[in-house]
Amino acid sequence: MDLPTLKPFFEDKPELLQEILDRYPPNGRRSALMPLMWEVQRAERHIGEARLHEIAEIVGVTVTEAKGVMSFYSTFHEHPVGRFHLQVCRTLSCKLAGGDELYRALVEETGLVSGETDAEGTFSLQNVECLGSCGTGPVLQVNDTYHERVTRTRLAELFAEMRAGREPVPTRERGGDNVSADKAERVDAPDGTSVDAPDGTSVDAPDGTSDEEGGVA
Numbered sequence: 548m549d550l551p552t553l554k555p556f557f558e559d560k561p562e563l564l565q566e567i568l569d570r571y572p573p574n575g576r577r578s579a580l581m582p583l584m585w586e587v588q589r590a591e592r593h594i595g596e597a598r599l600h601e602i603a604e605i606v607g608v609t610v611t612e613a614k615g616v617m618s619f620y621s622t623f624h625e626h627p628v629g630r631f632h633l634q635v636c637r638t639l640s641c642k643l644a645g646g647d648e649l650y651r652a653l654v655e656e657t658g659l660v661s662g663e664t665d666a667e668g669t670f671s672l673q674n675v676e677c678l679g680s681c682g683t684g685p686v687l688q689v690n691d692t693y694h695e696r697v698t699r700t701r702l703a704e705l706f707a708e709m710r711a712g713r714e715p716v717p718t719r720e721r722g723g724d725n726v727s728a729d730k731a732e733r734v735d736a737p738d739g740t741s742v743d744a745p746d747g748t749s750v751d752a753p754d755g756t757s758d759e760e761g762g763v764a
């Protein structure tokens with residue numbers, strides 16, 4: 548099989564390669580498979596055939612074995628994804644919280660269906676199984692960031708950021724995504740001053756109610 552002629556990805560990254568290989572004992576080099584795949588994907592937004600051959604050779608597995616690992620995880624892509632890769636959870640808890648409606652809103656917004664990337668390479672859309680954040684559905688993952696309890700309003704905000712070329716700011720769980728990280732870092736003390744909230748706590752709205760519930764209606 549003829550493969551495209553590409554400079555090997557790790558040729559000019561010997562230190563990075565060594566650092567990854569050194570995480571594992573000499574007889575466990577195959578464990579470096581996924582970290583190496585991740586480095587390639589992070590740089591090229593997919594793992595092409597030539598890169599997979601290179602990585603398989605480095606760690607001493609067959610290309611078939613490497614492909615088997617790659618195809619098992621939806622996080623690895625055989626073809627380039629968009630600058631903003633949108634993964635929407637389709638598993639039960641998110642479905643009950645509005646996951647199907649979220650997916651339909653994404654289809655409307657992007658003109659894509661699951662598995663597609665737009666011609667400009669800006670957006671790609673993918674239905675995925677449980678993202679492990681079942682209590683804060685519906686969940687949308689944009690590149691490496693989770694956005695939870697996504698409402699239609701929040702979705703519009705996310706797209707405004709992305710269309711401006713910015714990565715949407717990660718937000719906190721509970722009240723979800725509807726409370727910005729900046730806001731969530733401070734709470735009002737009883738005497739009217741502001742104090743830092745302990746990590747992971749949430750913020751009540753000024754009227755004492757919690758923030759908007761998630762779901763794309």
Ligand code: FES
Binds near residue numbers: 684
């Ligand atoms: S069901 Fe959606 S994150 Fe688990």
